[in-house]
Amino acid sequence: MKSVDAHLAEILATVRPLAPLELELEQALGTTLAEEVSSPVPLPPFDNSAMDGYAVRAADISDVPVTLPVIDDVAAGSDELRAVGPGHAVRIMTGAPLPAGADTVVPVEWTDGGTVSVTINRSAGEGNAIRRAGEDVKLGQTVLEPGTVIRPAQLGIIAGVGRRRVWVRPRPRILVLSTGAELVEPGLPLGPGQIWDSNSFTLTAAVREAGGEGFRAGTVGDDPAVFLEQLDSHLVRADAIITSGGVSMGAYEPVKEALTPLGTVRFDKVAMQPGMPQGFGVVGEDQVPIFALPGNPVSSFVSFMLFVRPALDKMRGLPAGPPATETAHVTTPVRSPAGRRSYLRGMLAADGTVAPVRGQGSHQLAALASANALVTVPEDVTELPAGSAVEVIRL
Ligand code: AMP
Ligand code: MG
Numbered sequence: 218m219k220s221v222d223a224h225l226a227e228i229l230a231t232v233r234p235l236a237p238l239e240l241e242l243e244q245a246l247g248t249t250l251a252e253e254v255s256s257p258v259p260l261p262p263f264d265n266s267a268m269d270g271y272a273v274r275a276a277d278i279s280d281v282p283v284t285l286p287v288i289d290d291v292a293a294g295s296d297e298l299r300a301v302g303p304g305h306a307v308r309i310m311t312g313a314p315l316p317a318g319a320d321t322v323v324p325v326e327w328t329d330g331g332t333v334s335v336t337i338n339r340s341a342g343e344g345n346a347i348r349r350a351g352e353d354v355k356l357g358q359t360v361l362e363p364g365t366v367i368r369p370a371q372l373g374i375i376a377g378v379g380r381r382r383v384w385v386r387p388r389p390r391i392l393v394l395s396t397g398a399e400l401v402e403p404g405l406p407l408g409p410g411q412i413w414d415s416n417s418f419t420l421t422a423a424v425r426e427a428g429g430e431g432f433r434a435g436t437v438g439d440d441p442a443v444f445l446e447q448l449d450s451h452l453v454r455a456d457a458i459i460t461s462g463g464v465s466m467g468a469y470e471p472v473k474e475a476l477t478p479l480g481t482v483r484f485d486k487v488a489m490q491p492g493m494p495q496g497f498g499v500v501g502e503d504q505v506p507i508f509a510l511p512g513n514p515v516s517s518f519v520s521f522m523l524f525v526r527p528a529l530d531k532m533r534g535l536p537a538g539p540p541a542t543e544t545a546h547v548t549t550p551v552r553s554p555a556g557r558r559s560y561l562r563g564m565l566a567a568d569g570t571v572a573p574v575r576g577q578g579s580h581q582l583a584a585l586a587s588a589n590a591l592v593t594v595p596e597d598v599t600e601l602p603a604g605s606a607v608e609v610i611r612l
Pocket of ligand 1: 462511512580
């Protein structure tokens, strides 16, 4: 059997970061920056008021209270500014440019709020409530480095330096296809021997959560020819494909039967539980990576976390490796098959303990849905007493 680490290493050696492209800002959320973003102007671009108040000369308000004539009113966006001469005040709003001559701003709360003349009750030193040009970003300064994931604040600063478009590695487009003659679309009635397809929903959602664009292609039955046809029709639009089901040892394994003859997809037994049968390779002219995951719902989800998620990171141009783990202590004894790494479903508590949930079968999706962590048990360990330290993966 192949080890979990060897299988992941092979996947990461095959998948490539997606080529950068230029996107409108509205399309850039969740993508990875592929250029250095710098500012063509200082930010703020000009000295401006940090408060609603009065722009004055500090020397004129050293003795308070003092009453000064209000010679102008400047709002944010004003461009015709009268200079503030000795003994003058200008009413000024937050974000409005500081008029020449003024060297301080008195907040309106320290005054009587007058519009013809203003009585100032509290003095302020030079520079009070003034935001200086360039104090956030200097002219030409780099604000974001390549490799940064664009989240709302990063999108904001890209817009804030005046950019409309940006070079990024896009969110990988991942097609999700479930196989199984027994599968029925949720919402439709079940016939004898049928179950509702859940994997394609789980996996599409997992792709989205991992920073990709997941597309659910629905389900196909167990005919390899129909499966290949479906796959072919979607290939041009996908950066990678995830299938579920049809990769184990039984009869009617359409994914394995259809892909094995291509010679570019390998089917291995990986030393893990759940999720032992795994297929991975590339398909089509563009060598699109394909993850052929086992059909049991818990197996396909765990396989996603261990193999597809790191591959998505690599496609996004991010550091890629096994999922992060942390140490916790099991509340009950656990068992694990010899020679395989187990990923038990557990409930991790704030006190650093983790309780394996009831129902550790690879079909027990409700148990998975009640868990918040995977408890790993190494290949060479078959039993652990309660209280043992284990590495857990947060879900
Ligand atoms: P397979 O890997 O195709 O042999 O399927 C293994 C088990 O997982 C079987 O019990 C299937 O009915 C079940 N299964 C396969 N695909 C799905 C799916 N998309 N949703 C829910 N269960 C599935
Ligand atoms: Mg099947």
